Amino acid sequence: MSYSPHTAADRERMLAAIGVASVDDLFxxxxxxxxxxxxxxxxxxxxxxxxxxxxxxxxxxRIPRVSFLGAGVYRHLVPAVVNEVIGRAEFSxxxxxxxxxxxxGTLQSIYEFQSLICELTGMEVASASHYDGATATAEAxxxxxxxxxxxxxxxxxxxxxxxxxxxxxxxxxxGIEIVxxxxxxxxxxxxxxxPDAAARVLSDDCACLIAQQPNVFGGIEPMAELADTAHxxxxxxxxxxxxxxxxxxxAPGSYGADIVAAEGQPLGIxxxxxxxxVGLMAARMESVRQMPGRLVGATRDGQGRKGYxxxxxxxxxxxxxxxxxxxxxxxxxxxxxxxxxxLSAVGPEGLREVADLSATxxxxxxxxxxxxxxxxxxxxxxxxxxxxxxxxxxARRHATLAEQGIVAGFPLHTDYPELADTLLLAATELTTDxxxxxxxxxxxxxx
Amino acid sequence: xxxxxxxATGDASGRGAAFTSPEAGDELTIIEPLIFDSSRPxxxxxxxxxxxxxxxxxxxxxxxIPEAAARAEAPRLPEVAELDxxxxxxxxxxxxxxxxxxxxxxxxxxxKYNPKVNEWAARLPGLADSHPLDPDPLAQGSLELxxxxxxxxxxxxGFAAISLQPAAGAHGELTxxxxxxxxxxxxGEGEQRTxxxxxxxxxxxxxxxATMVGYTAVTIPSNARGGIDLDALRAALGPDTAALMITxxxxxGIFEDQIDQVxxxxxxxxxxxxxxxxxxxxxxxxxxxxxAGFDVMHFNLHKTFSTPHGGGGPGxxxxxxxxxxxxxxxxxxxxxxxxxxxxxxxxxxxxxPTPGARFALEEPGARETSIGKxxxxxxxxxxxxxAYTYIRSNGGDGLREVSNDAVLAANYxxxxxxxxxxxxxxxxxxxxxxxxxxxxxxxxxxxxxxxxKAILDHRIHPPTIYFPLIVEEALMIEPTETESLETLDxxxxxxxxxxxxxxxxxxxxxxxxxxxxxxxxxxxxxxRRPDLRHDFATESTGATG
Numbered sequence: 001m002s003y004s005p006h007t008a009a010d011r012e013r014m015l016a017a018i019g020v021a022s023v024d025d026l027f028x029x030x031x032x033x034x035x036x037x038x039x040x041x042x043x044x045x046x047x048x049x050x051x052x053x054x055x056x057x058x059x060x061x062r063i064p065r066v067s068f069l070g071a072g073v074y075r076h077l078v079p080a081v082v083n084e085v086i087g088r089a090e091f092s093x094x095x096x097x098x099x100x101x102x103x104x105g106t107l108q109s110i111y112e113f114q115s116l117i118c119e120l121t122g123m124e125v126a127s128a129s130h131y132d133g134a135t136a137t138a139e140a141x142x143x144x145x146x147x148x149x150x151x152x153x154x155x156x157x158x159x160x161x162x163x164x165x166x167x168x169x170x171x172x173x174x175g176i177e178i179v180x181x182x183x184x185x186x187x188x189x190x191x192x193x194x195p196d197a198a199a200r201v202l203s204d205d206c207a208c209l210i211a212q213q214p215n216v217f218g219g220i221e222p223m224a225e226l227a228d229t230a231h232x233x234x235x236x237x238x239x240x241x242x243x244x245x246x247x248x249x250x251a252p253g254s255y256g257a258d259i260v261a262a263e264g265q266p267l268g269i270x271x272x273x274x275x276x277x278v279g280l281m282a283a284r285m286e287s288v289r290q291m292p293g294r295l296v297g298a299t300r301d302g303q304g305r306k307g308y309x310x311x312x313x314x315x316x317x318x319x320x321x322x323x324x325x326x327x328x329x330x331x332x333x334x335x336x337x338x339x340x341x342x343l344s345a346v347g348p349e350g351l352r353e354v355a356d357l358s359a360t361x362x363x364x365x366x367x368x369x370x371x372x373x374x375x376x377x378x379x380x381x382x383x384x385x386x387x388x389x390x391x392x393x394x395a396r397r398h399a400t401l402a403e404q405g406i407v408a409g410f411p412l413h414t415d416y417p418e419l420a421d422t423l424l425l426a427a428t429e430l431t432t433d434x435x436x437x438x439x440x441x442x443x444x445x446x447x
Numbered sequence: 448x449x450x451x452x453x454x455a456t457g458d459a460s461g462r463g464a465a466f467t468s469p470e471a472g473d474e475l476t477i478i479e480p481l482i483f484d485s486s487r488p489x490x491x492x493x494x495x496x497x498x499x500x501x502x503x504x505x506x507x508x509x510x511x512i513p514e515a516a517a518r519a520e521a522p523r524l525p526e527v528a529e530l531d532x533x534x535x536x537x538x539x540x541x542x543x544x545x546x547x548x549x550x551x552x553x554x555x556x557x558x559k560y561n562p563k564v565n566e567w568a569a570r571l572p573g574l575a576d577s578h579p580l581d582p583d584p585l586a587q588g589s590l591e592l593x594x595x596x597x598x599x600x601x602x603x604x605g606f607a608a609i610s611l612q613p614a615a616g617a618h619g620e621l622t623x624x625x626x627x628x629x630x631x632x633x634x635g636e637g638e639q640r641t642x643x644x645x646x647x648x649x650x651x652x653x654x655x656x657a658t659m660v661g662y663t664a665v666t667i668p669s670n671a672r673g674g675i676d677l678d679a680l681r682a683a684l685g686p687d688t689a690a691l692m693i694t695x696x697x698x699x700g701i702f703e704d705q706i707d708q709v710x711x712x713x714x715x716x717x718x719x720x721x722x723x724x725x726x727x728x729x730x731x732x733x734x735x736x737x738x739a740g741f742d743v744m745h746f747n748l749h750k751t752f753s754t755p756h757g758g759g760g761p762g763x764x765x766x767x768x769x770x771x772x773x774x775x776x777x778x779x780x781x782x783x784x785x786x787x788x789x790x791x792x793x794x795x796x797x798x799x800p801t802p803g804a805r806f807a808l809e810e811p812g813a814r815e816t817s818i819g820k821x822x823x824x825x826x827x828x829x830x831x832x833x834a835y836t837y838i839r840s841n842g843g844d845g846l847r848e849v850s851n852d853a854v855l856a857a858n859y860x861x862x863x864x865x866x867x868x869x870x871x872x873x874x875x876x877x878x879x880x881x882x883x884x885x886x887x888x889x890x891x892x893x894x895x896x897x898x899x900k901a902i903l904d905h906r907i908h909p910p911t912i913y914f915p916l917i918v919e920e921a922l923m924i925e926p927t928e929t930e931s932l933e934t935l936d937x938x939x940x941x942x943x944x945x946x947x948x949x950x951x952x953x954x955x956x957x958x959x960x961x962x963x964x965x966x967x968x969x970x971x972x973x974x975r976r977p978d979l980r981h982d983f984a985t986e987s988t989g990a991t992g
Contacts, residue, residue: 002845003560003753004852005931011852013932014859023851026858026875027733029704034739038732039602042796044842047564053798054836058573060588060800061581069578072823079493081529086757087566089547090540095556096759098911101903101963104478104542106758112482115981119522125979129760131614134823142659162823169777169819173625173660220516250518263823272569273589274579274824275614276761288977294759299973305476307965311973317617317655318914322664327655330615330749334757344482344532345492348521353495360498363506371505382510402582410580414811433499 001044064407066438068365070386070426071216071410072133072160073274074266076244076354077430078342082268085341086334096294096330100309106333107308110296113340120246120343121260122253123282127293129336130279130328133263134163137210137240138170139292139326140259140281144208144236146290146325147258151176154206154230156193158183158215159240161415167210179206183215185418191217191379191388195225202233208259209233212240213249217412217424218362218386219379220249227256243267243280243339245384247348247355252282259283266428268342269335278335289315292326354429358385361427365436374443378422386426388412394421397446406442478964479538482525483981492529523983542964543758544908550934554879554911554923555650555698557728557750559853564840565753565833574832579824583807590806593781593825595795596835597765598788600746603846604724605735606767611826612777616725618821619745619764620656620692625818626743626768626775627690627719628660633775633816640689640718646675648699648915650723653692662689669917673699673872677708684716694723696730698915698923699872700857700879710740719743719772727751728927729854729877732847742769748827752834763830774816779809781825852928853878856935860924863939867946871918879925881918888920893949893956895920900967901948903960905941 006014011023020026027035045053067075086092090105097103097110110128117126130136141153153171155164157180171178181201184190193211202209209230213221227237239257241249244266252260264278265271283291289312297311317324346354362385369375375391391397394411401408409425416422425439498506527535544551551558569575577589597609613619624643631640642665643657654664667683670676675693684691691713696702703709713720722736722744728751736744748754749762756762768776783791786804794801808825841849854877861870861880868882884895899909899922911923926935948956960966 002841002848002852002928003562004848004928006852006855006928010932011855014855018855018858018862020858023855026851026854026877027702027730029702029875030730030734031704031707034707034734036605036733036735036738038847039735039843041599041602041843041846042839044845045839047840049798050564050836050840051567053795053839054568054571054574054832056798056800057588057592058571060591061573061577062585062587063573063576064581064585067578067581069580071580073579075576075578077493077495081492081533083570084533085536085540088537088540090543090545092755092757093546093561094543094758095551095553095558095756098553099544099899099903099909100968101900101960101965102542102544102908103758104964105539106543108479108481108539108542109536109758111979112981114979115481115483116524118980119524119983131618131761131827132822134820135614135618162820165820166822169625169821170659172818173621173628175661220512222516224515246518246522248512248518250516251522254519270575271578272575273577273581273586273828275822275827276763276829277823285977288979295977295979297973298978299969300475301966301968303476303966304474305478305965307478307968309968309970309973311970311979312977314974316651318651320655321651322654322658324651324655324658327617327621327652327659328615329617329652330747330756330762331760332614332757333759333761334755335761337758340482341532341536344525344527344535345529346524347491347493347526348524349491349526350493350495351524352521357495357498359512360502360506363509364502367505367508382513382516384512399582402585405585407578407581407585429495433501436502 062405065405066435067407068409068425068439069407071424072162072263073271074426074428075271075430076266076428078268078270079345081345082338082341086338091337092334097310100307104307107296109337109340111298111308113336114296116340116343117280117282120243121282122251123260124285125288126282127291128296129331129333130281130293131332132275132277132279133261134166136261136279136281137163138167140238140261141167141208141210142170143259143290143292144238145176147287148207148236150205150207152179152206153208153210154179154181154201155210156181156183158193158217159210159212160216163240185416189379190381191219192221192381193226195222195229198226198229202230202235204234206233206235208236208238210238210240214242214245214384217379217388218383219381220384224255231256244351244355247351264339267339269338276332276335278332278339288312290325293328293331357429358427361431362387365425365427365439368436368440369443372440372444374440386424389423389425390421391423391443392421394423397443398423400446401442404442406438408439481981482527482535485527485531486525488526490526490528492527492532549906550930550938551908552910552924552926553908554925555725557925557927559753559927560929561753561755562837565836568836569829569832587806589828590781592835593831594783594806596831598792599838600765600767603731604744604767605738607770608773608776609765609767610776611765611831612821613745613764613766614822614827615760615762616745616747616764617652617656619766620652621659622777622821623721623743623745623766624656624660624690626772629775629818630719630772631689640687642687643689644683644691646693647917648697649692649694650698650725653723673701674703674705675709677705680709681712684712684718688716688718690719690721692721692723694725696726696877699881700876701872701874702877706739714740725750726878729850731850733850737767737769742772748830748834753837754830754833761827761830763827775818777819777821778814778817782807782809849928856926856928856930859935860926864942867943868922879923882922883918884920884922887949891949891953893953895922897956897959898945901945901956901959904962907938
C-alpha cells in the first residue's frame with residue numbers, strides 16, 4: 001500500500017470535481033504506443049514484514065569485530081547529540097531554503113557550518129557542501145582552471161586513488177589534462193611528494209597542484225614547500241585534507257593553500273557503505289565568484305532583524321543556466337549539519353583528543369607489529385593516524401583475517417602495484433589496545 | 448531540484464515591495480545567537496578517553512609530527528555544554544518550515560511524506576557501520592541491497608542497466624552526458640556531435656550540465672500547448688546533435704503527448720535521448736522510459752522514493768540506461784557473481800536469502816569502456832536503504848497508487864484554483880500544475896512573490912515561483928499523494944482568500960509575511976557586501992530580541 005491518505009470517497013469527490021470518470025482518464029495523454037501496461041514488482045509489505053527484510057539484509061553484512069580500515073573513510077564516535085539534531089524533522093524534512101523567512105534554521109546552521117570550516121582550514125570562505133570529498137576536489141580543480149585560465153592540473157600520486165579517479169572523470173568533460181607528480185614509493189623512500197618532483201611536472205600552463213595532507217599513506221607532506229613550488233609556476237595550490245587531523249596539523253590557510261577540499265565524513269557521519277557524506281570546500285574571498293555550490297550570507301529584514309539568505313546566486317545553475325560555475329543543485333545539507341553539530345559538540349579540546357588518540361593508536365599498532373617481527377613500516381616519513389606496513393604475503397593474510405572478522409587495513413597493491421605486500425592501517429579514537437593485540441595475534445597466527 | 452526564485456529586491460519591474468533598509472548603525476535584532484556566542488573557555492559537551500600507558504609507551508618509539516607541519520593555534524571551535532548545544536539547534540529548528548509541520552507544495556521537488564520506517568532501516572548498525580572498502584565477503588548485505596534496488600529500478604523504468612553512483616539529480620545528468628560523449632566517441636563521432644538540445648522549459652541544471660561536459664546547449668521552444676515544438680526540434684536535430692535532454696512530464700506538469708515522435712526523431716538523428724526523471728512520481732506503472740526508447744534517465748530517490756530532503760540534501764540520482772549505453776556505466780557496479788538472478792529476486796521478494804548466491808563489486812579496470820567514477824565508492828548508500836524500504840513497503844500496487852493519487856491531487860487543485868488564477872496551459876496535468884499570477888500583477892500590482900510571501904503567513908510553504916521561465920509570474924504547485932483532501936481544500940480556500948485580497952487590499956499583501964521569524968530579507972545587500980562567516984574580531988553581545 002502507499003502512504004496516501006485518500007479514501008475511496010475522497011477519490012470519488014476529486015474525480016467528480018475534475019469531471020472525469022476514472023483516474024485512467026488522467027493518463028489518456030500518454031500516447032498509446034508507449035503506454036506501459038504495468039510492471040512486475042513485488043507485493044506490498046507491512047511494517048513488520050519490511051523490517052524483517054531490512055534486518056535480513058543488515059544481517060548479511062558481517063561488521064568486523066576489529067578493523068584498521070580507513071583509506072578515506074574512518075570509524076569515529078558519532079556523539080548521540082549529532083543524530084538527535086539531524087533527526088529533527090524540521091531539519092530533515094525541509095528542502096533547499098528558497099523561502100528564507102521560513103528557513104532560518106537551515107540557513108543559520110549552514111552559515112555556522114561555513115564559519116566552522118573556515119576556522120578549521122584557516123580559509124576565508126567555505127561553501128555550503130558538495131557530494132563528497134572526491135567531487136569537491138574535482139570541482140576545486142575545475143575552479144582553479146577558471147581562475148587561472150589554464151587547462152592542465154597536476155596531482156600527486158599520493159592523493160587517494162578514489163579521489164583521483166573522480167578527478168579524471170570530471171576533467172574529461174571540458175578536456176582538461178591531468179599530469180601526475182610521482183610520490184616517492186621506492187624501497188626505503190619517504191612515501192611523500194617531493195617539491196622538486198612537483199617542480200619538474202609543473203609546466204607554465206598548470207592551473208593547480210593537488211596534494212593531500214596527510215597523504216593516502218598517512219604521511220605528512222611538506223605542504224608549505226609544495227605550495228611555494230606551485231606558486232612559483234603560477235599555479236594554485238589545492239590542499240586535500242582530513243578534517244580531524246587539522247587539530248594537530250597546520251591549517252591550509254597558513255601554508256598558502258588557495259583552495260581546500262576535504263571529505264567531511266569523519267565529522268560525525270557513519271561509514272554507511274560509502275555515503276551519504278559531505279564534501280568540504282574552502283577558498284580565498286577573492287575567488288568566491290568562481291566557487292561552485294551554494295553559499296549562505298547574513299543580512300537583515302525591514303525591521304532590523306538579522307537573517308540569512310542564499311547569496312551570490314549569480315554563480316548558480318538556476319540563474320545562470322549554461323554559464324553557471326557548476327551544475328550542482330541538491331547537495332549534502334543534512335550531513336553538513338551533522339558536521340557542524342559534531343564540531344560544536346567536541347570543541348577544540350575534543351577534536352585535539354580525537355586526533356591525538358588516533359595518532360597515538362596508529363603509532364601503537366605500527367610499533368606492536370614491528371616489535372613482534374611481523375612487518376615493518378614501508379615509508380620513512382612521519383605520519384598522522386594511518387601507516388603503511390610491509391607484511392609478507394599480505395593479500396592472503398588479509399583475506400584469512402577478514403574471515404575471522406578482523407580487517408587488517410587496506411591492501412595497497414591494487415592501486416599501487418609497486419606496493420605489493422603493503423597494508424594501510426588506520427587508527428581512530430575508537431581503536432583500543434585490545435584491537436591492536438587482536439591484529440598482532442591474528443597476523444602472527446597467519447604466518 | 449532546480450527551483451527558481453529570483454532575487455526579491457533590486458528589481459525595477461515592481462515585483463515585491465521596495466525594500467527599506469534600516470538606518471545605518473541601527474542595532475540588529477538577533478533571533479537566535481550564533482553557536483560561537485555561547486562559547487566559554489573550558490566548557491565541554493563530549494569528552495574522549497586518554498591514551499593508555501601501553502599505547503603511549505609504544506608510540507614513543509615512532510616518529511612524531513614535525514614542528515614545521517604542526518598547527519600553531521587551535522581552531523576557535525565553540526566550547527559549549529551539551530544542553531546549550533541542543534537548545535541552540537532545537538531553537539534553530541523551530542525557525543524552519545518542514546513537511547512534518549505543514550503542507551509543502553513546492554513544485555518540482557516532490558515534498559511527500561518521508562516514512563519513519565525508512566529512517567529506522569538506514570540506522571541499522573549492520574548497514575550504517577558497513578565500511579565501503581570492507582572486503583566483499585563482509586559486505587554481502589550492502590551489495591545485495593544495491594543489486595536488488597537496481598533490479599527494482601530497472602523493472603520500473605524499463606532500462607537495461609542501472610548505476611546507483613550519482614549523488615543527486617544534477618550529478619546523474621553529468622553521468623548521463625559523460626556516457627553520451629563516450630558513446631559518440633566510440634563510434635568516431637565524438638568531435639562532430641557537440642550540441643545538447645534542451646527545451647525552454649527545462650531545469651537550469653540541464654544546460655549547466657551540458658557546459659560541464661564541454662557541450663553547447665541549444666534551446667528548443669515549446670509549442671502553444673506546452674509541449675516541445677516538434678518542428679523546431681526536427682529542424683535543430685542533425686549530425687552535430689549529441690543528445691536531447693527532456694523532462695517528462697515537463698516542468699509545466701504536462702506529459703509530452705508526442706513523446707513517441709520526439710524519441711523517434713532523436714534516434715533517427717543518431718543522437719542520445721535523455722529523460723530528466725525529476726517528475727517520475729507522476730508516471731509509475733504508466734510509462735516506462737526505457738521501453739519507450741529513451742537511452743538514459745536519472746531517478747531522484749529524494750523525490751519519487753521519499754528519502755528526506757535534509758534542507759537541501761543528501762539526495763541520490765541513480766541513472767538507468769539502454770543497452771547501447773551500458774558499456775559506459777561508471778565503475779564499480781555491484782554484481783551478482785554466483786546465483787541465478789531470477790531466483791535471487793524471487794527469494795528476496797519473499798524475504799529469504801538465496802543459498803550459494805554471492806555478490807561482488809566490479810574490479811577496478813575491469814571495464815575499459817567505463818567513463819570511470821563520478822564520486823567515491825558506490826553512491827549515497829543510506830539513501831538506497833531508504834528507497835529500497837519505501838519501494839518494498841509500497842510494492843507494485845502501492846507505487847501505482849502513488850502516481851494515481853499524486854496526479855489526482857494535482858488535477859483537483861488545477862480545477863479548484865482555475866477561477867482564481869490564470870492557467871496558461873489548460874489541460875490535464877500530471878503531478879503538478881503551473882498557474883500564472885499575471886492577472887494579479889497586471890490588474891492589482893500584486894506579484895507572484897507577494898502571493899508566495901502571503902502564503903507563508905498561513906504556515907504553508909509556497910509553491911515554486913518564477914519557474915518554469917516560459918510562464919509569466921509562474922506558481923508551480925505539486926501537492927504529492929500524501930496530502931489529505933482536507934489539506935488540499937484548506938489550501939484552495941487560502942489561495943482564494945489571497946486572490947480576493949489582491950483585489951481588495953493589494954498593499955496588505957506587499958507587507959507579507961508578518962508572522963514568520965523574519966520578514967523579507969535584503970538579498971541585494973547580502974550579495975553586495977557578502978558576510979559569509981562569523982567574524983571572531985567583532986564579538987557579539989548576544990541576544991537582544
